[in-house]
Amino acid sequence: MLQVIMFSKKRIEYFTALFILLECNTVYAVALPTNGILVIVAIMGLLVLSMLELKKKAYINAQLGVFFLFYYINAGVAFLHADNKLGFICRFLLCFPCLIFYLSLKSAEDRYKLLFKIVNIMFVEAIISIVFYSLGTWMNFIEPSGAIMINWGEYHSVTSYYGIYFDSQPFRNSGFFAEAPMHSYCLSIALLVELFLKPRHDKWRVLILSVAILTTISTTGFLVLVSVAGFCILKKWYNVSSRVKILTFLFVAAMGLELYQIACGVVKEKQETRSYEIRNYYIEKEIDAWLSHPILGTGFGKNVKGSSNSLFVVLADGGVHFFILYFGALIYFPMAVWIRMKRLDYLIFYLIYVGMFCITVICYNVLTLMILALSLSPLIQRKHLCNYINAK
Template structure:
């Protein structure tokens, strides 16, 4: 349930319906309730649950910062009462609950369930996308109005797959696979976290899972997916040449990249040029300019959580206008995470995210590769206020001192439980670092 909570809270389409105003608060309450219930179950069974003192102190500091920001910005400064429920759900309820859960029970069991659920969602989405959206073997079963980027009506297949975006390829309009997300790039981000977790965090190798996730990323038809897959291919190619000397290793990588990438880069360059020279590219560039201008006005504590009105006044609306069903409208969305983060929260919130990323990087090993991907992807997608980001930036690095964190819960639970093989089995079950 907690893994499903994380998925639904990562900008899923269910949070974008007109009747979903307080979904983030509900998800936060659900997460806190689930963690509290788990603690109560363990306590009732006579199991000792210990929380690392350093983790607890870091949690108190985090709560002090976010609560201070909450009252200073949302209530007294920006008077942004409409976002109060979202803020409380994400930062005051969900993140601390996740923090405590990971610090006591570990992270691998939770991440394993997250990956499995994402693979299930990916399989369902591929079936509906291929048979319904592409081949047209059956029609949508219903339609919903979502508030993502304005009020838009989207087609749905039994409420588990949605057609939210289209792309023109060689004169043909093709539906992007966005699964249960309001746009394909957001689905790409969730797939990315699942893929990177499977590759770099979980010990069990699952080639079928990896294949499904890669195919799903390709079906989103996004430049973000291309960049992620190219980056992963380059990384694994570099690792595969470890047996060679550094000089031959570099030459071999360059030769393979030249041979393989010529046709790929031709397609990719045409794709990127169409974006950068068109409406999407101009808006993306203006996003960064807007963020810097808004940040300069209030550099320390920013303009307020999700205070989009503060961003609008700095946007170049001349390049953001477009026609939707014959009606002139403006694209007021932001396509990267850093712009709203620094504009909404200033150096205060930016600092907490950078410290979180630094702590994740400090875990060493494959965590460093994962951290670099997250940092880079924050320039390409709006993912800063999602539950999956709370897990990787705040819960995992601060709740665990390192990747081989002491198995506090497993040892406490099984101290008097018998044979060592039972301890080893339970250790694997709970997925300790």
Template sequence: MIKRNQLNLFLQYILAFLIILETRSVYSRCVVGHIDEIIIGGIILTIILIILVNMNYKLKTKSLFFLLFYYLYMFIFLIINVDGYNVNFVIIFMILFPLVFLMLNLYDSKEIKNLFKAYVNIMVIISAISLFFYIFGSLTGMVSTNIIQEINWGGDYGGNKIINGYFGLHFNTQTTVIFGDAILRNTSIFVEGPMFALHLLFAMALSLFMNKKLINKYSIIFGFSILSSLSITAILFYMFLLFYKYTFYNKSKTKIILLPILFFIFLIIGTTFFNDKQSTNSYNIRNDDYTASFRVFNDYPIFGSGFANNNIVIKYMSKFRLYNTGLANSFVVLLVQGGLYLVIFYLLPVILNSLNLIKSKNKNLFLIEIMLLQLYLFFMNAYQYTSLMIIFLAFDYYILLFYNKNNDLKNLQLKEETYEKI
């Protein structure tokens, strides 16, 4: 008979894999078939199974009151700002978020760690495969593409895009301009480089505090993968993560000498990349996103212009970018579509958690790092309605409600003397 711990671990790996596939992978954006629906259905089913496996744990009363308030909060938004019966809104906010919150309530800190580890382990395998095909396929052509896929992401004027790939394990989806030259980005199985980098940063942040050594096989593989994604913002935050870990966990006196040098290198590289980025269309589009979004916000400040509705913000966009009308990060999307109502719901737990954790006597450096990463990516990537965002959003509210009065949750602090191998 399968033990509950083994079943939990098996379901955690399935859940982590499906979350990765659902969050901006090529498979979640395929035009043919209903793969995206199968993936999100699999996520919901897996979470339900996890809840059933762990039902012998007592559900906290505070959790029930929170969910009651949450449903009231979202129902108000549904009535006012969701046009008709929007299946996506129901799935994301009325089903997925509450299920994830319940799952976390039934988990102890060990099971939360195991879920994080499952995500890291799967991402390191995906990263290693991507590096192989990127080097021997995308860059050198030693391995030829053998499949063609049509996705509803990245096409001009909101249309579909045809991409090629290698055995369904790696796809060439995007190029970028670096120092005047167009270069293929390592996008792995994802729709674009920044979305691959999004997963890499989460995996890197989780893995750093699960390994005693700063430089290990995980940080090396994730580092090269982030570099090959050619995402400037991801490269800079990767360096920050190393800097953060080294600063707070290295007790050697040599760090007094090395820290200024590392910071100077970080500043030079960041400035160089930023100056180069200023001349690109990507930079101009991001600036235009904010201009157009705040004009919409001025018209619809409280509830936004409508869930999943970008028609109004497009009217305010500059003509030079009408071939690309997608908004670039989660903040501007939520500001446009949900106004202050949704922006506050997303940012409140991250900001309050960050302040509480920083002010606490025994600082949980691991959780502070995760909160800072989420805050950073919120303004860098558009992934506001993905399962990855919803998982961490539910996690943030769980930490906000229970961290101070739950000693078990404080075990998520991975101190140097209690590191575990992943």
């Protein structure tokens, strides 16, 4: 019976990982929106199997009751102010709590398994997208198989390559996503997990994911790659001789100067385009919305459309009340883990993620909720429960 449960759970974990990715503005999700229902059903299935695997009510404890009582009181307040009530129910009353509860049933080693499966899926997707991007989009060796109509920005058709790759944006690798930046975001998450959360990383996976990120031609992806390179250099800094340190410092300084000049050029170019004006307009609009309702915000889902910054969207939608959740999960608790357990890789993962969070609208997608849940789940995990699962 236990073997059947474990086999079924592994399959459902892969389905859950796939559904989480599909909710990240993929062509499929835009064409047939589900509001995260598939993810919720899959996570509930995982919860049931995990509790059956435990064979006893070890998952019920005082922390669990206090945490969810406090959470649902606050979520109820936010729900009353929500503009998109159905979206709020699916994400913050069902999906997010289920993710926290599910991850709290896992040991420290097993807690990342769902993310590892997301990495596996994105690795395969990266290979497929690079092949079709190079041989299809650029060289025209592979002909499109058809087109699909999506309502993204405006109702329009997108060129399809056998339903597994789409030319959503000209000359950019969009994979099966409706836009290249979201493809870059998911690839970046896979790269960060591979490098900083896995016990051992695969160099070929790192290379292929990095190449795929470059082909998206996304500012978010470029910044992630630069950040990863910088942190990897700093990690090795203390393990080399003084002479190598000096040479490394000179090299990094030269690269930093070059990147600064490139960044200045990009900023100057963006300032001369309509895109820069639009970004500024929405940031100012979100700040005004937050200042008009600083505690509870203007309501969930009111400020997402048109924005390109998750930080100000969270403040505008949910005020300080909502912002505390994100601040705690993305900054406070990762810092606490680093200070208490000396887990530098864990901190680096979240620091780079915060950088992505500030320049991309990802605050309400299920993958972001999972990363928040990963940080919060130890709060309701009892020590004897961890020992019990580890003993298995």
